[in-house]
Amino acid sequence: MSRLFSGTPFELPATCDLCQKPLGTCTCPRDKDGKVVNPKQAAVRIRREKRAGKLVTVIAGLTMRDADKQTLLKQLKSTLGAGGTVTTEGDIEVQGDHRDKLVQHFTKLGYPAKPSGG
Numbered sequence: 001m002s003r004l005f006s007g008t009p010f011e012l013p014a015t016c017d018l019c020q021k022p023l024g025t026c027t028c029p030r031d032k033d034g035k036v037v038n039p040k041q042a043a044v045r046i047r048r049e050k051r052a053g054k055l056v057t058v059i060a061g062l063t064m065r066d067a068d069k070q071t072l073l074k075q076l077k078s079t080l081g082a083g084g085t086v087t088t089e090g091d092i093e094v095q096g097d098h099r100d101k102l103v104q105h106f107t108k109l110g111y112p113a114k115p116s117g118g
């Protein structure tokens with residue numbers, strides 16, 4: 001079925017701006033409205049915190065929906081070999097001090113990630 005109208009020079013392809021794949025097969029993180037998240041617009045902050053005497057690394061500012069945070073968390077856990085969780089505030093928390101590695105990791109993914117706090 002064609003949706004071309006006369007006078008329309010071309011049909012906008014339904015591809016993802018980030019990975020260039022058709023939106024049906026794109027696995028980029030989406031926000032809660034189903035739109036692909038543009039990493040450049042997510043001000044990700046990565047900080048260390050103490051929980052019960054142990055250091056955790058908190059990743060705040062992610063705008064993707066929870067299901068995609070879980071996917072990302074799984075990748076981070078296997079990359080870092082550490083445990084972690086998605087908090088009720090919507091942050092990702094990884095056990096141990098991985099701040100510098102995570103800043104690098106998110107920068108590679110295209111996020112303007114910055115360390116914050118101590």
Ligand SMILES: [Zn+2]
Binds near residue numbers: 017021028036
């Ligand atoms: Zn994509």
